[in-house]
Each structure stands twice: as structure tokens, then as C-alpha cells.
Amino acid sequence: MTTTTIAGHEVEVTDEGFLARPDDWSEDLAPELAALIGLRLDDEHWRLIRFLREDYAVQGETATLRRVSTQTGTPVKQLFALFPGKPAKKMAYVSGLPKPKGCV
Amino acid sequence: MSGTRKHLLVLGAGTAGTMVVNKLRKRLPADGWGITVVDRDDVHDYQPGYLFIPFGLTTPEQVRRTRRPLIHDGVDVVLGAVERVDTEAHEVHLEDGRVLPWDQLVIATGTSPRPEETEGTLGPQWHREVGEFYTYEGAIALHDQLDTFAGGRLVVHITELPIKCPVAPLEFTFLADDWLRRRGLRERTELVFVTPLDGAFTKPVASRTLGSLLEEKGITVEPDFLVERIDQERKVLVSYDEREVAYDQLVTVPLNKGADFVAASGLGDELGYVPVDKHTFLATGHDDVFALGDASNIPTSKAGSVAHFSVEVFVENFLEHVAGRPMTHSFDGHANCFVESGHGKALLLDFNYDTEPLTGTFPLPRVGPLRLLGESRANHLGKLAFRHVYWNALLPGRPLGLPAEMSMAGKNPA
Numbered sequence: 376m377t378t379t380t381i382a383g384h385e386v387e388v389t390d391e392g393f394l395a396r397p398d399d400w401s402e403d404l405a406p407e408l409a410a411l412i413g414l415r416l417d418d419e420h421w422r423l424i425r426f427l428r429e430d431y432a433v434q435g436e437t438a439t440l441r442r443v444s445t446q447t448g449t450p451v452k453q454l455f456a457l458f459p460g461k462p463a464k465k466m467a468y469v470s471g472l473p474k475p476k477g478c479v
Numbered sequence: 480m481s482g483t484r485k486h487l488l489v490l491g492a493g494t495a496g497t498m499v500v501n502k503l504r505k506r507l508p509a510d511g512w513g514i515t516v517v518d519r520d521d522v523h524d525y526q527p528g529y530l531f532i533p534f535g536l537t538t539p540e541q542v543r544r545t546r547r548p549l550i551h552d553g554v555d556v557v558l559g560a561v562e563r564v565d566t567e568a569h570e571v572h573l574e575d576g577r578v579l580p581w582d583q584l585v586i587a588t589g590t591s592p593r594p595e596e597t598e599g600t601l602g603p604q605w606h607r608e609v610g611e612f613y614t615y616e617g618a619i620a621l622h623d624q625l626d627t628f629a630g631g632r633l634v635v636h637i638t639e640l641p642i643k644c645p646v647a648p649l650e651f652t653f654l655a656d657d658w659l660r661r662r663g664l665r666e667r668t669e670l671v672f673v674t675p676l677d678g679a680f681t682k683p684v685a686s687r688t689l690g691s692l693l694e695e696k697g698i699t700v701e702p703d704f705l706v707e708r709i710d711q712e713r714k715v716l717v718s719y720d721e722r723e724v725a726y727d728q729l730v731t732v733p734l735n736k737g738a739d740f741v742a743a744s745g746l747g748d749e750l751g752y753v754p755v756d757k758h759t760f761l762a763t764g765h766d767d768v769f770a771l772g773d774a775s776n777i778p779t780s781k782a783g784s785v786a787h788f789s790v791e792v793f794v795e796n797f798l799e800h801v802a803g804r805p806m807t808h809s810f811d812g813h814a815n816c817f818v819e820s821g822h823g824k825a826l827l828l829d830f831n832y833d834t835e836p837l838t839g840t841f842p843l844p845r846v847g848p849l850r851l852l853g854e855s856r857a858n859h860l861g862k863l864a865f866r867h868v869y870w871n872a873l874l875p876g877r878p879l880g881l882p883a884e885m886s887m888a889g890k891n892p893a
Contacts, residue, residue: 436778440705441639445749452707455719461677461703476778 382407393467393474397431400471408469419457420469423447427470437467437475485512485801488571488581490561491738492518492546494526494874495772495786496587500554501876502794507801515555515579517571521546524615525869527783527862530647530819532618533625534658539615541866549874561588564744566768583767583801586746586753588738590643590773590781596734597638598708609709609729612651613643621730625658630667631727633659636716637674638706641750642735643773643781646828648672649679649689650819651730656696657821673701673716673724684835685828688852692820735781737774752776757832758809760793769793779812779832787873788813791883813885815841817862825858827851831885842881844889 376395378387382404387395392411394400405424409416416424426447430438440463444451451462458465463475487503489496500516507514528542547556559573564584571579592613594600600609606620635652642648652672659665672679672693678686679693679700693700707719709729716724737751746753746762753770754763757777762768770776771793772786779785789810796806812832819825827849828836840847848857872879 439749442749451705451719455705460720464677 381411389474391474394471397472400428404471405469408471412465412468414458414465414469416469419449419453423449423454423457423466424470427466427472431470431472437470437472439463439475484510485582486580487512487514487583487585488579489514489516489585489587490564490571491587491589491772491774492516492523492550492556493587493589493772493786494783495589495774495790496585497523497546497549497874498787498790498876499585499587499771499793501551501874502790503797504551504553505876506794506798509553512801513555514553515557515581516550517557517559517561517573517579518546519558519560521558523549525866527644527869528866529612529615529618530650530654533610533612533621533651534654535622536654537866539619543615544870549870551875561738561740562743563740564746564768566744566746566765569767581767583797584769586738586741586762586768586770586774587772588741588774590641590735590737590752592643592733593736594731594733596736597706597731599711600709600731600733602709602711604711608714608727609711609731611731611733612647613732624728628664628728630664632669632671632725633728634671634673634716634724634726634730636672636704636706636724636729636731637676638732638734639675641781642732644816645780645782646680646689646816646818648674648732649693652698653692653696653821654819655730656698670696670698671701671724671726672698673704673706675703675705677702685830685852688826688836689818692854696821741774746770748776757812759796759806760789760810761806769797777810777812779830780814780816782814782816783869783873784816785812785814787879788881788883811884813883817858817865819859819862820854823859824854824856825862826854827858827861829885834885834887839889842886844886 376387386399389395406416454462467475489500500514523544523546525542528537531537559575562572562574564571569581610621610624611617612621635648637648659668679690680686704718706716708717714726741747742751748754753775755770755775760769760771762770773781792808792810795808799806815829817825817827829851830836836852839851841849841851849861
């Protein structure tokens with residue numbers, strides 16, 4: 376764990392750069408996190424980020440790619456287009472949530 | 480049936496369901512509780528044995544028995560497919576129209592591979608150039624197919640997590656490496672491991688150990704690959720981000736899902752697993768429905784060892800629950816998995832919800848005889864011996880002397 380400053384906020388991050396405490400996240404942090412991985416957020420991104428935040432609050436864990444796809448009606452292909460390469464991880468990162476476990 | 484007698488209905492007579500009815504038949508009074516177990520057929524397979532069939536290390540006959548003799552007297556066995564559960568009416572409807580009432584319900588119908596979920600899998604080469612080893616038929620077909628393999632690209636592939644026995648695809652790859660060497664084909668074969676994860680396994684510590692084993696054996700890993708379709712004509716796997724992996728022989732692990740009736744009854748998550756309290760197995764929103772074994776959504780391995788440890792905890796809790804007392808036992812997510820690494824050796828992983836796989840010895844501190852997170856011949860022999868233990872001690876519900884709760888004695892974080 377290390378401490379870093381993003382958008383004027385001092386936050387603690389894991390070894391892989393994910394926010395250590397989901398409560399540290401706020402909407403003004405998301406564009407900064409997105410920029411760090413080369414993304415610019417549009418309405419579609421925001422719709423998914425808000426779903427992830429709400430789902431985490433209820434479920435207590437980061438939604439899997441399949442869960443995001445089925446619950447929001449977004450085809451997996453589109454998730455890959457919006458968050459290229461590693462959509463599950465990138466969505467969690469921008470949403471300030473723990474890296475998805477990928478199950479066991 | 481007397482009017483006051485209550486009914487425990489268990490759906491699924493696999494590892495978890497069989498252990499539950501056998502253990503509870505001994506513990507619940509026969510005049511107070513009737514116990515019924517339902518399964519679609521009378522065939523019980525020792526599923527860990529499928530892994531060895533393709534390489535001729537186990538025969539199909541060794542993994543298959545009929546269910547009825549495995550279930551204790553005093554338990555009613557009903558053969559039929561479940562259509563849906565009516566939790567309001569406390570009834571289970573079978574596809575043939577029969578209706579079974581219950582006071583307490585246990586769902587133990589496991590998880591199964593669904594090749595139809597990935598486009599192109601069930602083409603003309605299914606169970607030929609596109610093989611699998613997660614079913615009895617698939618393992619036998621793969622044995623016949625490998626017999627004709629003369630070298631090329633052998634690709635082992637996981638569609639999506641979670642899957643039954645998450646280490647099995649790695650074990651298959653290690654065993655394939657060994658098998659190819661013994662046949663003089665290894666030099667002519669490129670072995671590729673394709674996974675949706677960013678490494679060899681989910682738990683970081685095990686991923687590092689297993690990842691270096693793959694490297695030592697010259698196996699290429701293709702990480703972060705989420706398959707969209709299999710193109711059997713061009714013999715390639717295509718991912719959602721349009722990467723391609725070519726194969727001559729593919730061994731795929733299809734998407735795994737819970738039983739269809741779980742979703743049809745409104746009891747499942749997006750993959751048909753029953754959301755439960757991960758410490759008691761009580762289905763979310765119910766006080767008379769439990770889900771055990773691979774059927775639940777608990778965040779640990781879908782494996783027989785987890786079914787075993789969780790049934791031990793469940794039985795004690797269930798007796799308290801039906802006596803109207805709070806459940807005082809809590810499952811810690813304990814799993815232990817043998818990982819075949821080829822050349823007559825295996826590793827052993829031991830972990831739970833909160834602890835990464837450890838080094839040390841198992842089951843006795845410092846004595847073992849099994850070594851954790853390291854290769855040894857004793858581990859391999861332990862894995863082979865387990866088939867006998869499964870049929871003769873585990874399923875009948877005899878104590879194995881292994882504590883359900885994970886012990887830290889003699890173990891060290893890696």
C-alpha cells in the first residue's frame with residue numbers, strides 16, 4: 376500500500392494501483408483515474424461506473440464482467456470497446472473498487 | 480407418512496448431497512424426519528478421476544458407480560429431473576409432473592459445463608479437435624482423440640471463471656506435457672495455456688508458484704483472453720478484443736453454470752448459483768432453503784474438498800436450526816486441492832476465504848506426510864489414493880480425521 380495524490384485528494388492505493396478504500400472515491404476522481412489508463416469518460420462509461428458503485432454497495436464485492444453485462448444489458452463486446460483490453464479490471468479501477476477477484 | 484413427520488428434501492445426489500443425507504440420516508430421528516434425495520439418474524461419477532482418463536491413467540469403470548448403494552437405508556431416492564422449486568408452497572416440481580413437499584430444502588445440484596454458451600463450440604469437431612475432460616463422455620472421447628495426436632499446437636483453454644475444480648486445467652496441461660514427453664512428441668508440440676485471468680491461477684501466491692512451473696516446462700501462457708467464439712474451420716479461438724489463438728488440438732473448459740431449475744425458480748445469480756450466507760449456506764432471503772457444494776455462490780473453489788468441509792459445518796448447524804436454535808458453526812472457506820504436476824508428482828494447496836495458500840505440511844504439523852505448495856511424490860500418491868477414500872469413507876459419511884476448519888499449525892505464509 377502507498378499513498379498518492381489524485382485530483383487533489385490524498386488516497387491510499389494497492390500495489391496494483393487500485394484504491395485501497397472504496398469510500399475514498401468520488402465522482403470527480405473518476406476522470407482522473409480514467410486519464411491515468413488512457414480513457415476519456417462519456418455517458419456510457421458513467422452509466423456503467425454508477426452501476427458498479429451501486430452494485431458494490433449492495434453486494435460487497437466488485438461485479439464480474441458477466442454481471443455488469445447482464446444487469447446493465449450491455450453486450451460484452453461493447454464493454455471491451457469502452458474499456459479496451461481488460462474491461463473488468465479497468466471498470467473497477469475507474470470506479471475506485473477492489474480488483475475483481477475473478478473468482479477461484 | 481405421519482402428519483407430524485417433517486421432510487428434508489435434498490436436490491442432487493453428488494458429493495455434497497450424498498454426504499448430507501448419509502450424515503443426517505444418522506443424526507435425525509427416523510420418526511421425526513423423513514429424508515428424500517432427488518437426482519436425474521442413478522449414475523455417480525468420481526469427477527476428479529475424469530482428469531486421468533484422457534491419458535489412460537484411469538479407466539472409465541474406475542470413476543463410475545450407481546448411486547443407490549452409496550445412499551444409506553432410510554433415505555428415499557427419487558430419480559427424476561427437477562423443473563422448479565416453489566418456495567412459497569414448499570414444493571418441488573419434477574419434469575414428469577411429480578410434486579415433492581418439503582419443510583427444509585437443500586440444493587446440491589452442482590455446476591455443469593455449458594459448451595452451447597460459446598459460439599462455434601458445438602460444431603462438427605466437438606469431442607474431436609475441440610475436446611473437453613469435464614464430462615465422462617468428453618474424457619473418453621479426448622482419450623481416443625489424443626491417441627491420434629502427432630504433434631502441433633495443443634491449446635488448453637478456460638472460457639470463464641468460476642469453474643468446477645479451478646486447478647484441473649493446469650493439471651491437465653502438466654499431465655499433457657509429461658504424456659507428450661513419454662510419447663516422444665513434446666519436441667513437436669507447442670503447449671499453450673489460454674486463460675481469462677492475468678496469470679496461471681486466481682490466488683496470487685499459487686499463481687506465482689504454478690506460473691513458474693509452466694515456464695519451467697516450456698508452456699506458453701496467453702493471459703487476459705476472454706473467448707467470444709471458436710472458429711472450427713480456421714481452427715482458432717477468437718477473443719472479444721479480436722485476438723486469435725490457433726490450435727491443432729483444443730482442450731476447452733466451457734462456461735460453467737448451476738442447474739437450470741435454479742434460475743427458473745428465481746433462486747440463482749447470473750450464472751445460476753444460489754446466493755447464500757458464506758458461513759452457514761442459508762439461501763439469501765430464506766430460512767428453510769440451503770445450497771451446498773458447487774450449487775452455491777460461496778467465494779471459494781468449486782471442489783469436492785470444499786463440499787466435504789462445508790457439509791461437516793452444515794450438519795451441526797442444521798441440527799441446531801431445526802431445533803429452533805441459532806446456528807453456532809461458521810464455515811471458513813477451507814479448501815485443499817491436489818495439483819498434479821506430471822512425472823509422478825503433485826502439489827497440495829490449502830487455503831480459505833482469508834488466507835492464501837501456505838507452505839508447510841499437511842495434515843500434521845512438521846510431519847506431513849504431505850507437502851504444501853511444493854512438488855512431491857507423496858502428494859501424487861495421496862491424490863491417487865483419494866479415489867478409494869472417496870467411495871469408502873467420504874460418501875458414506877465416515878470421519879476422515881480432517882478438521883473442517885483450516886489449521887495454521889506447522890504452516891507458513893509463502
